[in-house]
Amino acid sequence: MSSCPCGLPASYDECCGRLHRGEAAAETAEQLMRSRYSAFAVGDAGYLLRSWHPSTRPAELGFEPHLRWKRxxxxxxxxxxxxxxxxxxxxxxxxxxxxxxGEMREVSRFTRHDGAWVYLSGEVRSSPAR
Structure with a gap:
C-alpha cells in the first residue's frame, strides 16, 4: 500500500486515486487542492485539466521530467x-x-462549476528555484 502524495494517512487508491479515477468528487476546496497536488505528483494531466475551470484552463499541460513533488x-x-x-x-x-x-508557495482560488469544485487561479508567493 503506497501512501497518498497529498499527505493524508490513506493509500493513494483510497484517497486521491478515487477522485482521479472519477469514482468520487471533491467535497471541499482543500480536498480538490490535495487531489490536484497528487495529480501533479503522479503525472495525471487529464485530471488536472478536468478539475480546472474552463475560463482559465490551458489547452494542454506538460510535466518537467526531472521534477519530483515531495510533500x-x-x-x-x-x-x-x-x-x-x-x-x-x-x-x-x-x-x-x-x-x-525547492519549495513553492501558492494561494489557490477555487469555485464551483456545474456543481463541482474546480481550480480557478493561483498566486505564487515564491517561485521554484531552478
Whole structure:
C-alpha cells in the first residue's frame, strides 16, 4: 500500500486515486487542492485539466521530467466548505529538481462549476528555484 502524495494517512487508491479515477468528487476546496497536488505528483494531466475551470484552463499541460513533488503542507484555508461556492487554499509544496530541493508557495482560488469544485487561479508567493 503506497501512501497518498497529498499527505493524508490513506493509500493513494483510497484517497486521491478515487477522485482521479472519477469514482468520487471533491467535497471541499482543500480536498480538490490535495487531489490536484497528487495529480501533479503522479503525472495525471487529464485530471488536472478536468478539475480546472474552463475560463482559465490551458489547452494542454506538460510535466518537467526531472521534477519530483515531495510533500504538501496546507498553510491556510478560507471558505471552500461543502456549503460554499468559493474558497482559497494556501499551501507549500516541496519538490526536488535534479537533486536540488525547492519549495513553492501558492494561494489557490477555487469555485464551483456545474456543481463541482474546480481550480480557478493561483498566486505564487515564491517561485521554484531552478
Amino acid at each position: 504538501l503542507s496546507i498553510v491556510a484555508t478560507s471558505g471552500g466548505g461543502p456549503a460554499d461556492n468559493e474558497g482559497t487554499v494556501e499551501f507549500r509544496a516541496r519538490f526536488s529538481r535534479r537533486g536540488k530541493a
